[in-house]
Amino acid sequence: MSRVLAIAPRRLRGGALATGLALLALGLAGAAGAQAPGFSDPGQGVLIRNATVHTAGPQGTLRNTDVLVQGGTIRAVGAGLSAPAGVATVEAGGRPLTPALFGGITDIGLEEVSGEEPTVDGELSLEDQPVRPEFDVTLAYNPASVLVPVARVEGLGFTLLAAGSGKSFVAGQGGVVRLDGSADPIGPRALFIRLGAGAANLSGKSRAAQWMLLDQMVAEARGRVPADSPHALLTPAGRAVLARFLGGQGRIVVKVDRAADIRQLLRWAARENVRVAIAGGAEAWQLAPQIAQARVPVFVDALADLPGNFDQIGATLRNAALLQQAGVEVSFTQAGDASHNARKVRQLAGNAVANGLPWEAGLAGLTSVPAQALGVGDRIGTIAVGRSADLVLWTGDPLDVINTAEQVWLGGRAMPMRSRQTELRDRYLRGVGENGLPPAYTHGP
Structure with missing residues (x-):
């Protein structure tokens, strides 16, 4: 953590104390850092290949379909698309691709x-x-x-x-x-x-x-x-x-x-x-x-x-x-x-x-x-040529909460798949130290 925000506990009421300390004392600045770094350049583009594309539009569901994104916009939707020079390829393997929700x-x-x-x-x-x-x-x-x-x-x-x-x-x-x-x-x-x-x-x-x-x-x-x-x-x-x-x-x-x-x-x-x-x-x-x-x-x-x-x-x-x-x-x-x-x-x-x-x-x-x-x-709101490339590749049916978002693109940019919650999870699940606790719980020199 680069800094810690000092919070007066007396100003936090009831159950807000624990939440306030968790979010604020651990540093709201970390959230801003979780958004900006790591965004891909929308100018680079991406070809998402072989997806089950749920367009949420007139085309309905398209199987074994590719979606080409360039300049933050959906440029083509179809089978067997070729990746232009400099455009990365993501193999979907038949997994669902939907508009961002x-x-x-x-x-x-x-x-x-x-x-x-x-x-x-x-x-x-x-x-x-x-x-x-x-x-x-x-x-x-x-x-x-x-x-x-x-x-x-x-x-x-x-x-x-x-x-x-x-x-x-x-x-x-x-x-x-x-x-x-x-x-x-x-x-x-x-x-x-x-x-x-x-x-x-x-x-x-x-x-x-x-x-x-x-x-x-x-x-x-x-x-x-x-x-x-x-x-x-x-x-x-x-x-x-x-x-x-x-x-x-x-x-x-x-x-x-x-x-x-x-x-x-x-x-x-x-x-x-x-x-x-x-x-x-x-x-x-x-x-x-x-x-x-x-x-x-x-x-x-x-x-x-x-x-x-x-x-x-x-x-x-x-x-x-x-x-x-x-x-x-x-x-x-x-x-x-x-x-x-x-x-x-x-x-x-x-x-x-x-x-x-x-x-x-x-x-x-x-x-x-x-x-x-x-x-x-x-x-x-839909996957169609000319629309903003706001897309989500899922591990399975997005309406079944057992599945998760594998990658999110907004405006053609690959979003960092991390948040304050995932950072806290990873921090406290790292390897166990000599005292039987994760390193984040270790105090002293």
Whole structure:
């Protein structure tokens, strides 16, 4: 370790102490070093030969197929391709090759230790004027976060940064980031709103008030309420931002579970002509035909199968399958600590497949579906000529967690397959010393 960060233990609360010391006292600088060195030059190119190529696009699955990458872009897909001069060759031996996967809706790069407030930037909590759609969490994104390589070595190449509900059910904006060390998000922003019982305390203790407040905000953004009204909810900047989303520039991602609330959301979206997506949607299957007709994508938690609250009484493991059968575009996200456990999104897709979702739809839910839904499908999410070479070579079926990512390429660069977790693992599993412990436990001269 080149340096150690001094942390005052009294500032770390509860269970965050152990996590904080593990991540911070061992040196966040090590994470940055795990990202930059060792990246291959995208100009060199690579030919991945004899793979089972799951394109997640119109071509479907191509067996015994080669993929040629040059300049960070997929240049050719086919059988028997020749490697141009200076292009390295990787023999896949029939193993699966997929687009880099979607990590779900997370705070990767917005938090390091969830219990240590200075390392958490995903929520806004203002007392005087809490409704601030202009709040944009992507401005706080840290591409050198410890969590970036932790997610990337698991085959994840992009995620949707979310604004979390602080003191407003209108949380703010987020966006798609690629986990390749890039500092800036790609594609249009998303606006995050939370509806239902979980946000009732943020809207006068009634979910009915959420629609009243939304209608007022829409009226303000569309100029039907004077800007100097003493009862205005939005700042001038907030009006401008909301007006963009009302004009179709980006998705409004709504965290909602109860079927009755989803019904109201579909009516509101149709009335205001806005593009929405559902996150969570535990009871979305009950309105599958209506959701499909409205062309609303759903980011489901495929492990939600119990009535964890009164908004999830109808939760079922068949949610994803029932939605997909009705024609809904289904992707995945997870409840709880999604940032530190983003790798589990593969488990969500695998469980959805085990409960009736077609395998191809499961893979699409981790690749092409979220890319298209979030406005970046013209660049990432599929394996096709002209797309960014964001690829993963797997040891086996990527939806079976027994398998792992063998190599990840983002923008044609071979990513270092190491993270802070793998470095700690290797450190403490090195050879045993005279005292019967690994050398890292040895103290004294």
